[in-house]
Amino acid sequence: MPINIPKDLPAKEILEQENIFVMDEERAYSQDIRPLNIVILNLMPEKEKAETQLLRLLGNSPLQVNVTFLRPATHEPKTTSKHHLEQFYTIFPHIRHRKFDGMIITGAPVEQMPFEEVTYWKELTEIMEWTKTNVTSTLHICWGAQAGLYYHYGIPKYRLPQKCFGVFKHSLEKKNVKLLRGFDDVFRMPHSRHTDVKREDIEKVPELTILSVAEKAGVCLVASNDGKQIFLTGHPEYDATTLKEEYERDLAKGLPIHIPESYFPDDDPTKQPLNTWRSHANLLFVNWLNYYVYQETPYEWE
Numbered sequence: 001m002p003i004n005i006p007k008d009l010p011a012k013e014i015l016e017q018e019n020i021f022v023m024d025e026e027r028a029y030s031q032d033i034r035p036l037n038i039v040i041l042n043l044m045p046e047k048e049k050a051e052t053q054l055l056r057l058l059g060n061s062p063l064q065v066n067v068t069f070l071r072p073a074t075h076e077p078k079t080t081s082k083h084h085l086e087q088f089y090t091i092f093p094h095i096r097h098r099k100f101d102g103m104i105i106t107g108a109p110v111e112q113m114p115f116e117e118v119t120y121w122k123e124l125t126e127i128m129e130w131t132k133t134n135v136t137s138t139l140h141i142c143w144g145a146q147a148g149l150y151y152h153y154g155i156p157k158y159r160l161p162q163k164c165f166g167v168f169k170h171s172l173e174k175k176n177v178k179l180l181r182g183f184d185d186v187f188r189m190p191h192s193r194h195t196d197v198k199r200e201d202i203e204k205v206p207e208l209t210i211l212s213v214a215e216k217a218g219v220c221l222v223a224s225n226d227g228k229q230i231f232l233t234g235h236p237e238y239d240a241t242t243l244k245e246e247y248e249r250d251l252a253k254g255l256p257i258h259i260p261e262s263y264f265p266d267d268d269p270t271k272q273p274l275n276t277w278r279s280h281a282n283l284l285f286v287n288w289l290n291y292y293v294y295q296e297t298p299y300e301w302e
């Protein structure tokens with residue numbers, strides 16, 4: 001939230017230089033407030049888990065948020081029950097006439113196939129095109145980020161020699177960026193994917209800025225310069241035990257999988273993992289909601 005202080009207070013200039021959000025009284029008096037409309041395109045098979053994880057982060061701000069859950073109309077999900085989908089989800093034809101302040105496009109376990117082989121790829125490209133005119137800012141997560149970078153900017157994904165799997169240390173590439181406001185110089189975030197996007201490919205696109213990278217997990221956070229599109233290759237929304245569940249699932253299936261890096265205490269999979277990324281996950285979501293959605297979206301829109 002912005003701090004509302006007198007115009008002539010010396011701290012105002014210092015904070016503005018640091019890009020801290022300061023609002024003077026004149027603007028504060030004229031600012032209107034309404035609930036934000038956020039649509040979540042949930043592509044995760046275990047939809048109920050993803051709902052809880054994302055809502056937990058979206059709910060941690062003083063802003064009122066109306067959430068609409070969207071699912072692809074062109075895919076018959078096998079994991080989530082029909083009843084749950086009918087009760088809580090809508091499809092694109094029913095909302096395409098609307099404007100939304102924010103959108104989240106989740107990950108999906110389809111990263112090892114070409115984008116065009118994903119059953120709902122055509123529908124997803126229509127939705128991504130629509131976000132340009134009907135959504136103030138879209139946050140793409142994991143496969144959603146790879147799909148968005150590919151659709152909007154032609155950036156390919158590459159198969160990794162082994163799964164990028166663990167909780168990695170990230171550094172900030174840019175200072176005084178609103179999305180990273182309040183972040184420590186080093187922070188941790190889980191990654192869990194078999195594919196990657198390359199820094200060199202992103203650097204060729206002048207509309208994109210890399211905001212954070214991890215030495216061992218590569219590019220983590222990218223934003224379009226107008227803030228309309230944010231791409232996040234990690235999973236800050238994951239619970240403490242999500243990587244453990246994925247690890248045990250793959251072990252049981254006999255798949256080649258290594259212990260998630262820097263995750264279990266003493267790298268011992270019998271010990272209970274701790275969540276060491278929650279505070280930055282909350283900060284990232286609240287920064288996105290405030291600076292890229294609430295402060296940017298028109299008051300009268302729908």
Ligand SMILES: CC(=O)SCCNC(=O)CCNC(=O)[C@H](O)C(C)(C)COP(=O)(O)OP(=O)(O)OC[C@H]1O[C@@H](n2cnc3c(N)ncnc32)[C@H](O)[C@@H]1OP(=O)(O)O
Nearest residue numbers: 045076077078079080107108109111117118119142143193
């Ligand atoms: C890289 C990222 O974005 S990570 C985020 C995704 N991670 C996760 O979902 C982790 C949790 N998921 C899981 O553990 C597993 O997917 C499970 C246990 C839920 C299901 O595993 P399996 O039964 O082996 O299913 P399978 O791997 O064949 O398919 C998984 C999903 O991909 C979907 N899928 C498979 N092929 C395609 C395709 N060509 N196009 C679209 N979707 C496809 C399946 O339909 C299923 O999703 P659905 O339940 O929504 O329909």
Ligand SMILES: N[C@@H](CCO)C(=O)O
Nearest residue numbers: 108109110192193246
């Ligand atoms: N996080 C995913 C990656 C696969 O797309 C999983 O382990 O299921």
